[in-house]
Amino acid sequence: GxxxxxxxxxxxxxxxxxxxxxxxxxxxxxxxxxxxxxxxxxxxxxxxxxxxxxxxxxxxxxxxxxxxxxxxxxxxxxxxxxxxxxxxxxxxxxxxxxxxxxxxxxxxxxxxxxxxxxxxxxxxxxxxxxxxxxxxxxxxxxxxxxxxxxxxxxxxxxxxxxxxxxxxxxxxxxxxxxxxxxxxxxxxxxxxxxxxxxxxxxxxxxxxxxxIRPQVEKRDRMIRLLSALLDEIPGVSALPIPPETEVYSCWMAGFTIDLEQFRCDAEEFGAQVAAAGILGASQARYYLLPAALPYLTEAAERQRFPYSQPPASHTYRYDATCCPNAHELLERFIRWSTFCDKYEPHHCEQVAAIVRHVADEYRR
Known part of the structure; x- marks a missing residue:
């Protein structure tokens, strides 16, 4: 077609x-x-x-x-x-x-x-x-x-x-x-x-x-600006953008928090950010796939198909412990998918101001 x-x-x-x-x-x-x-x-x-x-x-x-x-x-x-x-x-x-x-x-x-x-x-x-x-x-x-x-x-x-x-x-x-x-x-x-x-x-x-391509270029510019602003907030870090990524087609904006610096977990931090105006902001533990598929663990343990197929083994494990880096990051990750190409610099500044306010409210 x-x-x-x-x-x-x-x-x-x-x-x-x-x-x-x-x-x-x-x-x-x-x-x-x-x-x-x-x-x-x-x-x-x-x-x-x-x-x-x-x-x-x-x-x-x-x-x-x-x-x-x-x-x-x-x-x-x-x-x-x-x-x-x-x-x-x-x-x-x-x-x-x-x-x-x-x-x-x-x-x-x-x-x-x-x-x-x-x-x-x-x-x-x-x-x-x-x-x-x-x-x-x-x-x-x-x-x-x-x-x-x-x-x-x-x-x-x-x-x-x-x-x-x-x-x-x-x-x-x-x-x-x-x-x-x-x-x-x-x-x-x-x-x-x-x-x-x-x-x-x-x-x-x-x-x-x-x-679409000018919209993606706009997303790239705005997420780089927003990331720089978030990185200025103590205890808050934007997701690192690798130098090989020439254009970051950002669908979902997010940041991590240093849990030792705050009197709350990421779930509460995200809820407060959402309540302050960043619609959809929340933690997303369910993105940790090995912990989100209990039926696979059961199939592996009971050697149901395809775990019954040679050379498959019942030793396959699906939980948070098999991916500790991913688990640790998601425990302190907050994201929102309402980020879009309509963002302008002043929107990035507003988002950073909201995150800074919540961070200051919950700082130890």
């Missing part, structure tokens, strides 16, 4: 496969990779459930890589610590729009012979070393849900330069794995989906594509 062609061209890649959302896009990719049940996928530990739903449904086993110390994202070292002889792929999440150090991650993957793909649902048109998020690996998945940076009603897509993967993604993702056989009709050679974007969503996304 027109949107698929335009989005692919804008990113300088060969193929765009439109889907009803990022969760379906990642599910289609998981199926299209065609790994074996029980194979392991190393995945970012701080994200939304949509990141892992598809790979779990495909019968793969998620192995959560810890965040790098003091950050919200994984890096090459935390990923490599999770790689085993059963690992087949690495799924990297660019949370809040901060792009992971993909050159280092790709180097680790190449040494181990692994596929890398990206959940770029929060990072559309973010730029890393001259390249866009979602084009830094074998494939990238995006979200165009209403609340996202490039919002429509609900939608998503896959980007890839891999011709065979694109063909497979369309086959299993949009054609339900069905082929036409002469004198019979349609037969389904694999289990597939009907994850197709509607025409109305495509029209909205096509219109959004005309205006």
């Amino acid at each position: 027109r949107f698929e062609a335009a989005f692919a061209e804008a990113h300088g890649v060969a193929h765009c496969i439109a889907t009803p959302g990022c969760t379906p896009a990642l599910a289609v990719l998981a199926a299209a990779f065609n790994f074996e049940p029980g194979d392991e996928i190393v995945v970012s530990s701080v994200s939304d459930y949509g990141t892992v739903q598809g790979l779990i449904s495909a019968g793969y086993i998620p192995v959560f890589a810890d965040a790098a110390p003091g950050t919200i994202n994984v890096n090459a070292e935390t990923i490599e610590a999770c790689i085993s002889e059963h690992t087949r792929a690495i799924l990297v999440v660019h949370l809040t729009g901060l792009i992971c150090d993909m050159d280092a991650i790709n180097e680790v993957a190449a040494r181990h012979g692994l596929v890398v793909y990206e959940d770029a649902c929060q990072a559309v048109f973010g730029r890393y070393k001259g390249r866009y998020a979602g084009t830094l690996s074998t494939a990238g998945a995006f979200s165009f849900d209403a609340e996202k940076t490039m919002g429509s009603d609900v939608g998503g897509c896959i980007l890839t330069n891999d011709d065979a993967l694109a063909e497979r993604a369309r086959f299993v993702g949009q054609s339900r794995g069905g082929e036409m056989v002469e004198h019979f009709g349609r037969v389904h050679t694999v289990n597939g989906f009907a994850h197709r974007m509607t025409q109305s969503t495509a029209a909205i996304c096509l219109a959004q594509l005309e205006i």
Whole structure:
């Protein structure tokens, strides 16, 4: 369709496969990779459930890589610590729009012979070393849900330069794995989906594509200003922006607090910030995926499928202790997704003033 062609061209890649959302896009990719049940996928530990739903449904086993110390994202070292002889792929999440150090991650993957793909649902048109998020690996998945940076009603897509993967993604993702056989009709050679974007969503996304890049550039300028202002507040730290991130397509603004400097936890601090006018500000412990999936722990302990598949083992553990850096950061992280391209410098100053006021009220 027109949107698929335009989005692919804008990113300088060969193929765009439109889907009803990022969760379906990642599910289609998981199926299209065609790994074996029980194979392991190393995945970012701080994200939304949509990141892992598809790979779990495909019968793969998620192995959560810890965040790098003091950050919200994984890096090459935390990923490599999770790689085993059963690992087949690495799924990297660019949370809040901060792009992971993909050159280092790709180097680790190449040494181990692994596929890398990206959940770029929060990072559309973010730029890393001259390249866009979602084009830094074998494939990238995006979200165009209403609340996202490039919002429509609900939608998503896959980007890839891999011709065979694109063909497979369309086959299993949009054609339900069905082929036409002469004198019979349609037969389904694999289990597939009907994850197709509607025409109305495509029209909205096509219109959004005309205006999105200046909006992302505006987000980048405003989040850098806001981060500098937040860093001036004792006990408050903005998320660090890596130098490789040339354009920070910030979907969700946030900061951390030094718990030793305040008479409250991050949950209370966030509630007070929200009450003072930063709508939606709150702590988000549920982003710690290994602690948010108790059914996986039960499946692993009882060796239910796919944990019953050789070489899977009941020793897989899913809780906060397996990712201590991520757990520690989320215990003091406050964020809000009402940050947008409508922010002006005076809005950044107002936000910083609110955070400073709450910090002063609760300072020990």
